[in-house]
Amino acid sequence: xxxxxxxxxxxxxxxxxxxxxxxxxxxxxxxxxxxxxxxxxxxxxxxxxxxxxxxxxxxxxxxxxxxxxxxxxxxxxxxxxxxxxxxxxxxxxxxxxxxxxxxxxxxxxxxxxxxxxxxxxxxxxxxxxxxxxxxxxxxxxxxxxxxxxxxxxxxxxxxxxxxxxxxxxxxxxxxxxxxxxxxxxxxxxxxxxxxxxxxxxxxxxxxxxxxxxxxxxxxxxxxxxxxxxxxxxxxxxxxxxxxxxxxxxxxxxxxxxxxxxxxxxxxxxxxxxxxxxxxxxxxxxxxxxxxxxxxxxxxxxxxxxxxxxxxxxxxxxxxxxxxxxxxxxxxxxxxxxxxxxxxxxxxxxxxxxxxxxxxxxxxxxxxxxxxxx
Ligand SMILES: Nc1ncnc2c1ncn2[C@@H]1O[C@H](COP(=O)(O)OP(=O)(O)OP(=O)(O)O)[C@@H](O)[C@H]1O
Ligand SMILES: [Mg+2]
Numbered sequence: 001x002x003x004x005x006x007x008x009x010x011x012x013x014x015x016x017x018x019x020x021x022x023x024x025x026x027x028x029x030x031x032x033x034x035x036x037x038x039x040x041x042x043x044x045x046x047x048x049x050x051x052x053x054x055x056x057x058x059x060x061x062x063x064x065x066x067x068x069x070x071x072x073x074x075x076x077x078x079x080x081x082x083x084x085x086x087x088x089x090x091x092x093x094x095x096x097x098x099x100x101x102x103x104x105x106x107x108x109x110x111x112x113x114x115x116x117x118x119x120x121x122x123x124x125x126x127x128x129x130x131x132x133x134x135x136x137x138x139x140x141x142x143x144x145x146x147x148x149x150x151x152x153x154x155x156x157x158x159x160x161x162x163x164x165x166x167x168x169x170x171x172x173x174x175x176x177x178x179x180x181x182x183x184x185x186x187x188x189x190x191x192x193x194x195x196x197x198x199x200x201x202x203x204x205x206x207x208x209x210x211x212x213x214x215x216x217x218x219x220x221x222x223x224x225x226x227x228x229x230x231x232x233x234x235x236x237x238x239x240x241x242x243x244x245x246x247x248x249x250x251x252x253x254x255x256x257x258x259x260x261x262x263x264x265x266x267x268x269x270x271x272x273x274x275x276x277x278x279x280x281x282x283x284x285x286x287x288x289x290x291x292x293x294x295x296x297x298x299x300x301x302x303x304x305x306x307x308x309x310x311x312x313x314x315x316x317x318x319x320x321x322x323x324x325x326x327x328x329x330x331x332x333x334x335x336x337x338x339x340x341x342x343x344x345x346x347x348x349x350x351x352x353x354x355x356x357x358x359x360x361x362x363x364x365x366x367x368x369x370x371x372x373x
């Protein structure tokens with residue numbers, strides 16, 4: 001899966017850079033800016049899913065293109081009114097449908113998070129009981145961080161305000177501070193509510209001094225808003241941030257998240273439970289969820305979901321070899337043949353899916369956690 005995703009991203013990247021260069025060459029730098037910034041986002045995405053050797057290079061390229069996109073926009077200002085649509089697009093208004101039962105494994109972590117979510121909302125508690133309302137979830141890709149944030153919102157029946165940090169810097173560049181301010185304001189009006197800042201590392205690429213002006217302003221605005229919230233002890237807005245690269249985070253921002261929770265790759269028992277969830281309804285033959293859990297060490301929940309889907313499709317393909325010849329108009333009446341899933345279906349699926357996170361990176365998470373930042 002990693003390779004496929006990487007190839008798709010690289011194609012998108014090439015397209016954005018080509019468009020940007022063409023526009024720039026024909027004197028339309030104002031239009032080129034957003035394409036350069038889009039390229040920066042794609043580079044960052046590539047960095048997340050790449051091995052360490054490439055990740056650093058991709059991050060550097062991302063900074064370069066972001067700077068280029070912004071320089072172009074400064075000479076020919078890129079303005080976009082923050083209309084209500086911009087805010088609306090960033091807010092998931094409907095209640096997320098993920099529940100704690102959909103998340104396999106992670107036993108103690110789930111309990112710890114539930115507890116941190118609920119304590120701030122308790123009406124009668126001793127004054128000395130305080131719980132951080134700002135929680136940072138960190139860990140490898142595909143381990144359930146986004147699911148956890150959604151399950152929290154679902155559990156509390158609280159509006160969920162989701163912000164992708166990368167879109168703050170790209171799509172709405174120049175308006176990002178206003179959007180942040182509006183977002184926190186709306187969340188406060190609708191409290192109890194949850195603000196979920198996904199990919200928080202993408203706005204804070206480096207602690208170095210060359211971090212660009214736009215990023216600096218976005219961080220500044222976020223710090224101001226978070227501090228404003230924290231000062232008001234009665235406010236019932238919970239801020240959850242998620243990242244794959246906690247070591248890239250700005251220290252000032254990091255210090256606002258007193259509660260940092262590591263969401264690791266699933267252990268054997270958790271993998272078994274995740275397989276159970278993703279194979280629900282399917283019958284198994286010559287293999288069990290337990291054995292699948294045993295042989296899938298190092299795979300994330302997301303990879304397990306892809307393996308499950310792939311194994312199911314292998315079976316469906318074998319049982320319905322002429323499916324692609326079915327007249328599309330008759331699909332409604334068509335019945336797919338099925339049989340219990342076999343070991344071979346999974347062997348084939350495993351051979352196609354690569355682990356995204358290597359041992360070295362897992363050590364890096366542990367070391368970072370041990371620093372007790
Ligand atoms: N513990 C789990 N139980 C069940 N499914 C899981 C679990 N973890 C991950 N998945 C599957 O993987 C998908 C991705 O999970 P999620 O988006 O929560 O990962 P993430 O940690 O936010 O990843 P990223 O860091 O890349 O954003 C889910 O939609 C689900 O199908
Ligand atoms: Mg996520």
